[in-house]
Amino acid sequence: MNEQIVSTENVHLYYGDFEALKGISMEFYDNQITALIGPSGCGKSTYLRLINRMNDLIPGVKITGKVNYDGKNVYDEGTDTVELRKKIGMVFQQPNPFPFSIYENVAYGLKIAGMKDKNKIDEIVERSLRKAAIWNEVKDKLDENALALSGGQQQRVCIARVLAIEPDVILLDEPTSALDPISSGKIERMLEELKKEYTIIIVTHNMQQASRISDRTAFFLDGNLIEVDDTRKIFTNPEKKETEDYISGRFG
Amino acid sequence: MEETVQHFKKRSPKRKQERFGKTISLVATIFIVSIVFSILFFVASRGLRTFTEHGVSAIDFFAGTAWRPGEVSDAGEPLVGAFPMIAGSFLVTIFSALLATPFALGAAIFMTEISPKTGKKYLQPVIELLVGIPSVVYGFIGLTVIVPFIRQIFGGTGFGVLAATLVLFVMILPTTTSMAVDTLNAVPRYYREASFAMGATRWQTIYKVVLRAASPGLLTAVIFGMARAFGEALAVQMVIGNAALVPDSLTTPASTLTSILTMNMGNTVLGTLENDVLWSLATILLFMSLFFNILTRWIGKKGAMK
Numbered sequence: 001m002n003e004q005i006v007s008t009e010n011v012h013l014y015y016g017d018f019e020a021l022k023g024i025s026m027e028f029y030d031n032q033i034t035a036l037i038g039p040s041g042c043g044k045s046t047y048l049r050l051i052n053r054m055n056d057l058i059p060g061v062k063i064t065g066k067v068n069y070d071g072k073n074v075y076d077e078g079t080d081t082v083e084l085r086k087k088i089g090m091v092f093q094q095p096n097p098f099p100f101s102i103y104e105n106v107a108y109g110l111k112i113a114g115m116k117d118k119n120k121i122d123e124i125v126e127r128s129l130r131k132a133a134i135w136n137e138v139k140d141k142l143d144e145n146a147l148a149l150s151g152g153q154q155q156r157v158c159i160a161r162v163l164a165i166e167p168d169v170i171l172l173d174e175p176t177s178a179l180d181p182i183s184s185g186k187i188e189r190m191l192e193e194l195k196k197e198y199t200i201i202i203v204t205h206n207m208q209q210a211s212r213i214s215d216r217t218a219f220f221l222d223g224n225l226i227e228v229d230d231t232r233k234i235f236t237n238p239e240k241k242e243t244e245d246y247i248s249g250r251f252g
Numbered sequence: 253m254e255e256t257v258q259h260f261k262k263r264s265p266k267r268k269q270e271r272f273g274k275t276i277s278l279v280a281t282i283f284i285v286s287i288v289f290s291i292l293f294f295v296a297s298r299g300l301r302t303f304t305e306h307g308v309s310a311i312d313f314f315a316g317t318a319w320r321p322g323e324v325s326d327a328g329e330p331l332v333g334a335f336p337m338i339a340g341s342f343l344v345t346i347f348s349a350l351l352a353t354p355f356a357l358g359a360a361i362f363m364t365e366i367s368p369k370t371g372k373k374y375l376q377p378v379i380e381l382l383v384g385i386p387s388v389v390y391g392f393i394g395l396t397v398i399v400p401f402i403r404q405i406f407g408g409t410g411f412g413v414l415a416a417t418l419v420l421f422v423m424i425l426p427t428t429t430s431m432a433v434d435t436l437n438a439v440p441r442y443y444r445e446a447s448f449a450m451g452a453t454r455w456q457t458i459y460k461v462v463l464r465a466a467s468p469g470l471l472t473a474v475i476f477g478m479a480r481a482f483g484e485a486l487a488v489q490m491v492i493g494n495a496a497l498v499p500d501s502l503t504t505p506a507s508t509l510t511s512i513l514t515m516n517m518g519n520t521v522l523g524t525l526e527n528d529v530l531w532s533l534a535t536i537l538l539f540m541s542l543f544f545n546i547l548t549r550w551i552g553k554k555g556a557m558k
Contacts, residue, residue, distance in 0.1 A: 054449060086451030096442040099465050109450040112460065158446070165450060 002029035005199045006051060006088075006169060011065035013046060013055065020046050022223040023065070028169070033191060033200040035210035035231065038220035039246070044203045047220065048171050051201070052088040053081050069169070086113065089162035093174040095154035097146035097161070102129075102138050105146045105157055109165035124164050132160035133190045152183025159190070170194070172202040176209065188213050207247065211235045219243045292538065299535030301528040308332055308525075313532065319496035319512075321526040332529045334509075336498045338536065341508040343413050343499060344488065345481045348420035352428055353474050357463075359425075360432035365458050371433075379433075382426035391487030394419035399491055406503040411493030414502040419491050420481045428477035435469030436462060472548045479544035483537065485510035509533045 006028040013021040021043045028034050036044040046055065053074060055061045066073045074084055086109070097105050106125045115121055125142075129135040134156040138149070146157050155175060162170060172191075176184035184206075191200060191213055204210050210217050211231060218228035219242070227234065227243045238244045302308050308330060316333020323331050359379075363371030398418050403410030439462050447457040463470070493505025494515050507515075513533055520527040 052449065054445065057445070057448065082451050082453055084451075085449055090449040092442060092445065092449075094442060096440075096446045098443060098446065098461055108447075108460070109452075112447075112450070112452045112456045161446075162450065 002031050004028070005030050005069070006201075007068045008047075008051075009066040009068070011047075011050065011063065011067060013043075013050060014062040015058075016060045020223055021050070024225045026218060026225060026228050028199055028201055029216070030199050031195055031197075032215040033195050033202060033213055034216045034218065035214035036201065036203045036218050036220060037205075037207060037210050037246075038226075040205075042220040043223040044218075044220045045173050048173055048201060048203050049090075051169070051171060052085050052090055053079075054085075054090065056081065086165050087167050088169040088171060089165060089167035090171045091155070091159055091162055091173065091175045094178055095151055095158055097149075097154050097157050099145065099147055101143045102146045102149070102157055103142040106160050106164050108161060113165065125160075128160040128164040129157075131163050131190075131194065132156045133186055133193075134160060150183070152179045152186065155179060155183070155187065156190070159187070163194075167198070169199045169201065172200065174203050174205060177205055184209070207235075219246060221246070295531060295534050295538055298528060298531035300532075302332070302525065302532045306330065306525045306528065308529075313529075314338065317498050321516075321520075321529050330525055332525065334529075334533060334536070336496045337507050337509045337512050337533065339498055340413065340492070340506045341482055341510070341540075343506075344416045344420055344492070344508060345478050347413070347417040348424055348481045349474055349478045351417065351421045352425045352477055355421075356425055356428035356432050356473070356477070357470065359429045360436055361458060361463075363429075363433050364436040365454070365462065376430075376433075379426045379430050382422075383430065387423065387484060387487040388490075390419055390423050391490035394487060394491040402503055408503050409493060409505060410503070411491060411505045412501070412503045413492065413499050413506050415491040416488045416506075416508070417502075419487050420484060423484060423487060424477035424480050427480050428473045431473035431476055432466075432470055435466045435473060438469065439465045468551050468554060471551050475544055475548050475551070479541055482540055482544070483510065485514045489514050509537050513537075 004027050007026065009025050011021055011024045012019060024043075024047060036048060038044050049055050050063065051067055051069075051074075055063065063075060065075075067075055069084070069088065072079070098108065100108075103125055106128050107121050110121050110124060126135065126139075129138060134153060137153060138157070146154060149157065155178075159170075159175075176187050179187070188209065191202070194200060195215075202210075202214065214231045216228065217231040217234040219226045219234065219238075219240075221242055227238060227240045229239070234243060235247060238247060244250075302313065303310060312329060313332060313334055315335055316331070317335050318325070318331040318333045319336055320331040325331055359375065363375050394415060398415050399410035401410070402408075402412070402415055406414075443461050443465055444457055447461045448454075452460070488508055489511035492507060492511055494507045494511050495505035496507050496512060497505070499506035513530055516526075517530055520530060
């Protein structure tokens with residue numbers, strides 16, 4: 001049985017007066033990919049960003065409930081968000097490498113954490129790029145600007161950048177929606193490899209993608225968690241009618 | 253068929269309007285461009301007369317330290333060494349930029365990264381106000397506040413490079429700050445997000461990502477400030493003392509290209525060396541501002557390629 005890494009208890013989130021999440025409770029397990037699906041505006045990205053407290057950056061957000069990670073509520077007063085985000089990494093929808101060289105992008109997290117040993121940094125940069133399945137494409141041009149890469153390559157550099165800081169959990173917010181099918185396929189295969197070491201939570205609009213790579217799937221609708229279960233169960237025999245309607249495309 | 257062709261060959265009112273608009277904007281453009289080139293040509297042709305008509309050598313002009321137009325040296329050479337003013341101009345420009353840049357950057361970071369709300373509501377209007385204050389007002393304040401202050405602390409007259417630097421510092425601060433603010437605001441939000449998401453602190457994000465991504469624009473902001481300092485005439489002339497000497501101390505009277513120009517332009521006769529040599533100073537000023545202009549464009553291009 002996989003170990004429970006992150007869980008939320010009755011989480012509500014408000015943007016001003018608007019209630020974007022209406023009491024979400026669910027668990028995430030080690031060595032699994034959990035997919036969050038649902039129509040646009042259903043709150044799945046908001047929910048993902050709540051786990052590493054990225055919503056803190058948006059003014060006017062209020063959050064109640066608990067997000068448990070490592071035996072603690074991450075919304076407790078004393079939580080160090082800097083340390084939290086080193087443990088719970090995030091990959092965004094639009095590839096967003098810094099306008100620096102590929103090497104500096106991947107080494108960024110190490111340098112801000114105070115690592116000085118050049119050999120060690122070199123080693124981690126290479127290992128991270130290998131894990132992100134892009135080493136062979138960039139090993140001869142590590143000094144080139146990351147923005148010169150294709151979108152799919154940029155996104156894998158962004159994943160390598162997160163892997164370099166060795167998080168426990170990786171949050172991915174529609175990481176392939178801006179990419180072509182071939183690049184998406186590469187990232188999907190990489191994620192299946194990565195789940196052996198990490199807890200992965202991915203928001204996706206692509207239901208084939210959810211069914212291909214995830215172990216568990218959660219279906220969100222209008223700020224509610226409708227159903228969460230094994231991916232096979234969700235896609236073949238969901239409990240709720242809303243889920244079945246959405247899966248079969250009869251929704252909206 | 254024939255009818256249709258005729259129809260399209262006919263000039264419609266819409267087409268006429270289109271041509272009319274095009275003509276107006278073309279005429280306006282030609283007018284502006286020709287003015288710019290006439291000024292360039294006029295100033296440069298006058299300025300070059302110092303060398304062609306009056307036979308002053310370029311070395312004597314640029315490196316000479318004695319500025320007494322109308323007099324001649326023992327060897328019979330006219331005393332028109334512009335080096336004191338060139339040095340003065342560069343000194344006040346560089347010092348005021350060195351002084352203003354950290355403050356401008358700090359203010360810009362505060363206004364964009366630390367407290368955007370206060371920045372927008374209170375600081376932005378204040379800075380825009382500062383940009384709009386006429387330079388004679390700055391000079392007047394410098395004359396009544398800064399010059400006596402320096403006199404009290406360092407002795408002497410109080411006039412000099414230091415007083416000019418302080419006045420220029422206040423004058424270029426708003427220019428540099430507001431340009432730096434625009435540059436920092438233009439750094440995409442997702443760079444900051446990516447940095448925070450990797451466990452960077454706010455300071456690390458500002459220092460290692462935002463400032464770095466914005467560096468070409470920030471450099472442009474500093475150069476714009478320098479260009480303003482270099483070209484400022486009135487305020488500087490009021491506080492620098494206007495002695496055409498190579499400054500050997502920050503608190504003794506000195507002069508800049510602009511201050512000597514404004515002091516003397518009414519007192520010379522057209523066509524004489526005294527007058528033409530002022531045009532030479534103006535030519536230097538003109539080409540320096542051209543240089544600053546080209547520099548910012550070049551940096552902009554390099555920044556865009558990155």
